[in-house]
Amino acid sequence: MNKIDLSVDLNGLKLKNPITVASGTFGFGREFIDYIDLNSLGGIMVKGLTLEERKGNPMPRVAETPMGMLNSVGLQNPGVKYFIKEEMPFLKQYDTKIIGNINGNTIEEYCEIADILSKTSIDSLELNISCPNVKEGGVSFGRDPDMVYKVTKAVREHTDKHLIVKLSPNVTDIKEIAMAAEKAGADCISLINTLIGMAIDINKEVTVLARGMGGLSGPAIKPVALRMVYEVFNVVSIPIIGMGGIMNYEDAIEFFLAGAHAISIGTGNLINPRIAIEVLEGIGQHLAEKGYRSIEGIKGKVKVPSK
Amino acid sequence: MGRSIGREVYTLEKNYLCEILENQRIAHNVHRIKIKKPSKDFKIQAGQFINIKCGEGDFPLLRRPISIGLTDEESMIVYVSKIGKGTKLLCDKSKGEFIDILGPLGNTFNVDIEEGKVLIVGGGIGVAPLLELTRVLSQKDDVEMKLILGYRDEPFIVEEFKNYVDNVIVVSEKEGFDHKGYVIAPFEKELRENSYDEVFSCGPEPMLKKIKEISEENNTTVQLLLEERMACGIGACLVCTCKTKRGEDDWNYVRICKEGPVFYGKEVIFDE
Numbered sequence: 001m002n003k004i005d006l007s008v009d010l011n012g013l014k015l016k017n018p019i020t021v022a023s024g025t026f027g028f029g030r031e032f033i034d035y036i037d038l039n040s041l042g043g044i045m046v047k048g049l050t051l052e053e054r055k056g057n058p059m060p061r062v063a064e065t066p067m068g069m070l071n072s073v074g075l076q077n078p079g080v081k082y083f084i085k086e087e088m089p090f091l092k093q094y095d096t097k098i099i100g101n102i103n104g105n106t107i108e109e110y111c112e113i114a115d116i117l118s119k120t121s122i123d124s125l126e127l128n129i130s131c132p133n134v135k136e137g138g139v140s141f142g143r144d145p146d147m148v149y150k151v152t153k154a155v156r157e158h159t160d161k162h163l164i165v166k167l168s169p170n171v172t173d174i175k176e177i178a179m180a181a182e183k184a185g186a187d188c189i190s191l192i193n194t195l196i197g198m199a200i201d202i203n204k205e206v207t208v209l210a211r212g213m214g215g216l217s218g219p220a221i222k223p224v225a226l227r228m229v230y231e232v233f234n235v236v237s238i239p240i241i242g243m244g245g246i247m248n249y250e251d252a253i254e255f256f257l258a259g260a261h262a263i264s265i266g267t268g269n270l271i272n273p274r275i276a277i278e279v280l281e282g283i284g285q286h287l288a289e290k291g292y293r294s295i296e297g298i299k300g301k302v303k304v305p306s307k
Numbered sequence: 308m309g310r311s312i313g314r315e316v317y318t319l320e321k322n323y324l325c326e327i328l329e330n331q332r333i334a335h336n337v338h339r340i341k342i343k344k345p346s347k348d349f350k351i352q353a354g355q356f357i358n359i360k361c362g363e364g365d366f367p368l369l370r371r372p373i374s375i376g377l378t379d380e381e382s383m384i385v386y387v388s389k390i391g392k393g394t395k396l397l398c399d400k401s402k403g404e405f406i407d408i409l410g411p412l413g414n415t416f417n418v419d420i421e422e423g424k425v426l427i428v429g430g431g432i433g434v435a436p437l438l439e440l441t442r443v444l445s446q447k448d449d450v451e452m453k454l455i456l457g458y459r460d461e462p463f464i465v466e467e468f469k470n471y472v473d474n475v476i477v478v479s480e481k482e483g484f485d486h487k488g489y490v491i492a493p494f495e496k497e498l499r500e501n502s503y504d505e506v507f508s509c510g511p512e513p514m515l516k517k518i519k520e521i522s523e524e525n526n527t528t529v530q531l532l533l534e535e536r537m538a539c540g541i542g543a544c545l546v547c548t549c550k551t552k553r554g555e556d557d558w559n560y561v562r563i564c565k566e567g568p569v570f571y572g573k574e575v576i577f578d579e
């Protein structure tokens with residue numbers, strides 16, 4: 001049997017395997033050491049970071065929905081400086097790539113966080129552009145290609161680090177958003193973030209989440225995520241990290257076939273803390289059975305029967 | 308069980324498949340489920356919980372947190388109130404079936420008390436974690452205990468409590484028990500008439516809020532076991548927090564599944 005090379009090069013960010021864990025579902029890694037060897041992961045996207053500490057939203061912050069969950073954590077995090085001082089040293093003990101998920105209310109804030117993280121040994125920055133833009137009246141950065149271009153370009157000018165732009169699925173045309181990010185200098189694209197949703201308690205006649213709406217994740221969003229990865233793969237030439245509802249290796253293979261170069265697991269970690277390892281093993285076996293030698297080989301290989 | 312490959316190859320420290328030894332309906336919509344401990348050295352303490360996969364495959368998607376009700380060498384008992392999809396599936400499991408659990412999770416009641424008087428107050432299914440607590444405290448010769456257990460209607464596991472302590476006040480909104488109404492009135496009376504060194508409580512949030520207030524008015528330390536909707540149960544997702552004090556006039560959201568579920572009353576801030 002030919003040896004399979006599971007390593008991937010995401011345009012400058014080299015992962016030992018294509019499995020990463022998604023921001024907000026893996027804390028800062030510590031919580032998983034009872035369950036999984038962090039050295040076995042390709043990369044860890046840490047909980048979304050902001051310039052200052054954020055306390056987050058009131059309870060309830062979670063609602064289970066058919067094959068998915070809604071969350072409204074509200075980016076609770078201790079702030080980027082605390083992260084660097086208290087969490088980075090722990091994560092850096094492991095042989096895996098650490099990816100900082102950054103969130104701002106304004107372009108200036110994104111740049112400032114990028115500046116701060118650029119002075120550390122962090123391996124990559126993932127720009128979460130799903131946050132509302134305070135200056136422009138709370139509209140999400142990620143919805144407008146011009147804004148995506150501006151914020152990506154500005155951060156690009158502030159950092160030499162590998163730069164991932166994480167796309168929100170709450171848009172009409174994901175392709176133009178992805179192209180804007182590529183044009184502005186992103187090294188890589190990750191998608192998808194959560195879909196905005198709602199759940200209602202019919203007895204109390206109130207929304208289940210204290211904030212009304214929240215982000216839908218899990219198996220329910222996988223078809224949407226796959227479609228978006230496929231669409232983006234066809235219009236950009238930078239690599240894609242695909243995510244959304246990956247619960248087993250079969251799901252991961254679908255993402256590779258649609259065009260992802262690496263994948264990220266989110267909600268799955270919350271149910272099975274060992275899922276990343278299981279998916280990794282499954283991918284290896286599947287590639288072997290199919291006679292592929294690398295992820296590069298299977299990437300984007302899906303055929304549409306009558307097109 | 309439709310498990311993915313590789314699972315057996317690794318020894319997981321806190322993820323186990325456990326056999327159900329008994330499952331009995333003990334009251335309207337309440338089950339007592341006895342589970343075999345995954346190993347002899349599996350240690351789980353009063354206040355801690357396990358996060359259970361209640362169904363097969365992806366339904367329901369998330370695990371359900373359930374407190375440990377009573378333990379012995381080989382087994383652990385949980386008391387489950389059937390309120391929705393997950394708890395219904397769990398209560399429908401039969402002897403000999405296996406359940407996938409994560410645990411032990413969370414912190415424990417602080418039982419570092421060698422002597423004194425302790426008042427334990429439970430409401431509804433919140434009495435469950437207090438049973439293991441009562442068992443543990445009953446082993447301490449110089450700790451004197453009194454219990455107030457409150458129910459909406461039919462009481463349950465009162466006899467189990469009586470195995471460890473004689474002094475039990477049963478409260479129900481229904482006629483025919485020691486006290487009719489809610490636990491708060493007998494609790495307040497008890498604290499005022501006798502002095503206690505420590506109060507332990509678990510139950511619905513409005514009840515815990517009152518218990519905290521009354522304990523503080525009487526200068527009595529209180530430990531509260533809080534509940535919140537959870538997803539991971541291991542501290543990763545931050546959906547299960549509660550407000551706690553930080554410094555003099557600041558506060559923070561901390562994870563009930565990790566820093567809790569047991570908090571001292573003086574740490575917790577309940578919203579209006």
Ligand SMILES: Cc1cc2nc3c(=O)[nH]c(=O)nc-3n(C[C@H](O)[C@H](O)[C@H](O)COP(=O)(O)OP(=O)(O)OC[C@H]3O[C@@H](n4cnc5c(N)ncnc54)[C@H](O)[C@@H]3O)c2cc1C
Pocket residue numbers: 064201356367371372373374375385386387388389390391392393394395432435436533534535536537568
């Ligand atoms: C630390 C901890 C320990 C617990 N210990 C026990 C125990 O020992 N025994 C026991 O029976 N239960 C216990 N619970 C509660 C138990 O986890 C929930 O009842 C269970 O998750 C409900 O799942 P379900 O699928 O049956 O209900 P669902 O179908 O998810 O929901 C049914 C209804 O209940 C509401 N609901 C669900 N969960 C909660 C919640 N946490 N708070 C308020 N409303 C809710 C839903 O909104 C819905 O209206 C504990 C919870 C925590 C956090």
Ligand SMILES: Cc1cc2nc3c(=O)[nH]c(=O)nc-3n(C[C@H](O)[C@H](O)[C@H](O)COP(=O)(O)O)c2cc1C
Pocket residue numbers: 022023024025047048049071073075101128166192193194215216217218219221243244245246264265266267268544545546
């Ligand atoms: C509880 C929770 C918190 C999340 N927090 C963040 C975050 O801080 N930053 C971010 O970019 N995405 C966040 N996400 C989105 C995930 O990283 C991921 O994009 C999404 O959940 C889709 O993948 P999944 O279906 O595998 O969960 C969060 C998701 C969940 C469920």
Ligand code: FES
Pocket residue numbers: 536537538539540541542543544545546547548562563564565
């Ligand atoms: S349930 Fe995920 S942090 Fe508590």
